Amino acid sequence: MLGLNKKDTGLFIFVICVTALAPFIMNPFPADSAMAQFNAGYPDLMQRFVIFGIFAIGFNILFGLTGYLSFGHAAFLGAGSYAAVWMFKLLSYNIVPAIILSVIVAGLFSVIIGFISLRRSGIYFSILTLAFAQMSFAMAYSVLTPLTNGETGLQVYNDDPQWLKGNGPDATHFFGLEMRSTFDLDLGAWSFSFNVGYYFCAVLMLVAFYLSMRIFRSPFGLMLRAIKTNQTRLNYTGLNSRPYTLAAFVISGMYAGLAGGLMASMDPLAGAERMQWTASGEVVLMTILGGAGTLLGPLLGAGFIKYFENIFSKINESVLHGWFGFLPDGIENGLIWVIEHFVGSGWHLTLGLLFMLIVIFLPGGLMEGATRIRDRFSGDKTKKDTEGKYAPAGE
Amino acid sequence: MGILEIQNVNKSFGGLKALQNVNLNIEEGTIHAIIGPNGAGKSTLLNCFVGKLVPDTGTVTFDGHSLLGKKPHEINQIGVSRVFQTPEIFSDLSVFENVMIPCFAKRDGAFELNALSRVQGQGDIRDKAEQMLIDVNMIDKRDMIASSMSRGDKRRLEMAMCLAQDPKLLLLDEPTAGMARADTNNTIERLVPTTQSSCWPKFRTSGISPWL
Numbered sequence: 001m002l003g004l005n006k007k008d009t010g011l012f013i014f015v016i017c018v019t020a021l022a023p024f025i026m027n028p029f030p031a032d033s034a035m036a037q038f039n040a041g042y043p044d045l046m047q048r049f050v051i052f053g054i055f056a057i058g059f060n061i062l063f064g065l066t067g068y069l070s071f072g073h074a075a076f077l078g079a080g081s082y083a084a085v086w087m088f089k090l091l092s093y094n095i096v097p098a099i100i101l102s103v104i105v106a107g108l109f110s111v112i113i114g115f116i117s118l119r120r121s122g123i124y125f126s127i128l129t130l131a132f133a134q135m136s137f138a139m140a141y142s143v144l145t146p147l148t149n150g151e152t153g154l155q156v157y158n159d160d161p162q163w164l165k166g167n168g169p170d171a172t173h174f175f176g177l178e179m180r181s182t183f184d185l186d187l188g189a190w191s192f193s194f195n196v197g198y199y200f201c202a203v204l205m206l207v208a209f210y211l212s213m214r215i216f217r218s219p220f221g222l223m224l225r226a227i228k229t230n231q232t233r234l235n236y237t238g239l240n241s242r243p244y245t246l247a248a249f250v251i252s253g254m255y256a257g258l259a260g261g262l263m264a265s266m267d268p269l270a271g272a273e274r275m276q277w278t279a280s281g282e283v284v285l286m287t288i289l290g291g292a293g294t295l296l297g298p299l300l301g302a303g304f305i306k307y308f309e310n311i312f313s314k315i316n317e318s319v320l321h322g323w324f325g326f327l328p329d330g331i332e333n334g335l336i337w338v339i340e341h342f343v344g345s346g347w348h349l350t351l352g353l354l355f356m357l358i359v360i361f362l363p364g365g366l367m368e369g370a371t372r373i374r375d376r377f378s379g380d381k382t383k384k385d386t387e388g389k390y391a392p393a394g395e
Numbered sequence: 396m397g398i399l400e401i402q403n404v405n406k407s408f409g410g411l412k413a414l415q416n417v418n419l420n421i422e423e424g425t426i427h428a429i430i431g432p433n434g435a436g437k438s439t440l441l442n443c444f445v446g447k448l449v450p451d452t453g454t455v456t457f458d459g460h461s462l463l464g465k466k467p468h469e470i471n472q473i474g475v476s477r478v479f480q481t482p483e484i485f486s487d488l489s490v491f492e493n494v495m496i497p498c499f500a501k502r503d504g505a506f507e508l509n510a511l512s513r514v515q516g517q518g519d520i521r522d523k524a525e526q527m528l529i530d531v532n533m534i535d536k537r538d539m540i541a542s543s544m545s546r547g548d549k550r551r552l553e554m555a556m557c558l559a560q561d562p563k564l565l566l567l568d569e570p571t572a573g574m575a576r577a578d579t580n581n582t583i584e585r586l587v588p589t590t591q592s593s594c595w596p597k598f599r600t601s602g603i604s605p606w607l
Contacts, residue, residue, distance in 0.1 A: 222492060233485060
């Protein structure tokens with residue numbers, strides 16, 4: 001179907017079902033129960049899952065296939081956000097032109113950065129991209145203030161022209177369909193929200209995922225993997241590796257721009273902190289955590305990190321007291337003293353520990369874990385080496 | 396007039412003169428061996444043919460093109476393929492993918508943004524790669540990951556990758572070093588028909604290989 005083989009079609013249908021049913025899947029606990037803390041089915045977080053999913057899918061096309069580790073992809077995310085907000089300021093709150101422009105701007109920006117950075121490989125490439133991203137970050141705060149509105153961040157004001165607005169809505173919309181509108185469904189104790197913004201992002205994420213699957217299985221994808229394993233041989237085989245890496249870089253930059261544009265479309269704000277190196281590092285973590293070079297891995301990684309960021313950071317001391325209230329006071333306070341360092345504002349500690357464990361025991365990321373579990377149950381040991389990373393395109 | 400002409404090539408590394416006034420004229424469809432002890436400059440000479448090194452002075456002309464200052468992929472595209480001293484293959488890819496890549500390079504040139512077509516849909520490339528693997532007797536290993544093969548098999552694979560491009564000039568750097576006697580004979584038998592036999596009619600390969 002759609003130019004995919006049977007296995008990929010199955011995977012794609014699985015991803016479509018999960019994204020479509022996400023409002024149910026993410027809200028497994030009744031709204032009033034103590035476990036409601038762990039529900040992730042609210043619109044804001046679900047939007048972030050798919051937006052960062054797009055970001056990570058794009059990053060994986062560069063890092064997972066060619067092995068070029070860019071530490072500056074947040075620059076494209078930020079550029080996309082700024083471009084989108086400018087479209088809101090100048091035209092209207094319709095997100096279509098905003099998203100188109102953000103992809104174009106990020107694409108052009110990545111052509112420039114990629115052209116220069118790709119002259120080097122390995123650690124030098126990483127440092128160059130990091131330098132460019134930090135430069136963009138610093139410029140957004142200083143010389144580019146007229147474009148970025150500096151520390152305040154770029155936002156839409158009442159006196160902005162919005163030439164095409166007419167009688168359109170006062171919030172971001174897709175031809176009249178407001179992104180923030182949410183339909184709440186109450187089923188007994190459970191409550192599920194279906195948000196227009198989430199479904200819009202989810203559709204684009206599915207398109208992005210589909211394209212990345214096609215790229216993985218194309219001759220272009222084969223060349224990118226060849227670059228990762230032996231670039232010298234590729235050059236002596238008559239292929240010019242430079243345009244291949246540049247194309248991969250630009251494609252992943254455009255994915256980042258799309259993610260940035262969507263972020264601004266959900267909340268019409270853009271700040272320079274989106275370009276900071278921590279944001280670039282986050283997408284690297286997502287990709288590695290999920291499994292670089294796998295199709296589903298980046299999506300899993302993005303979901304995993306965003307879930308922990310939002311759910312673990314919400315747990316504070318009083319919540320913990322509520323959980324452990326049945327224990328004797330001394331033990332309760334001791335236990336809470338230990339745990340509170342790992343939750344709330346200390347959730348990075350938990351993330352760090354999880355990341356360490358995964359990298360040490362599952363170097364292929366969460367996807368390797370999934371493959372190992374599947375192999376154990378099916379008793380098929382022979383496939384372990386080849387299937388975990390990518391099915392050979394030859395078959 | 397030969398297909399490969401080398402005139403007055405000099406190359407020195409610091410004070411060491413690796414190549415001194417090398418002149419060589421190679422006719423189409425012939426096999427040559429470059430022989431010398433370790434450090435004689437055999438590999439240096441080959442490196443000058445493929446763009447890895449640029450000679451200090453002199454000219455290297457292949458089929459009417461000067462090879463000086465050309466990038467490795469440009470030299471390959473005009474018909475020079477090289478098998479390296481230590482096997483250079485795509486070790487993380489399957490054997491079949493390894494052979495498909497040179498087929499793509501031959502068909503599509505140095506760069507082609509084939510991002511949305513499918514590798515599986517490329518019938519001509521797959522047939523050719525399959526035929527190549529049958530020719531070097533490796534078809535049973537087509538789905539193996541290249542790095543898991545023996546050194547001799549990696550050599551054979553690299554040779555198959557070079558032959559898949561129908562090169563006009565095939566450079567082999569110590570193709571049988573470290574091979575058993577029988578494998579050496581097999582390799583030679585496999586290479587000879589590339590220049591003479593009718594089973595590969597398109598071939599106009601000249602082989603050059605340094606043997607100790």
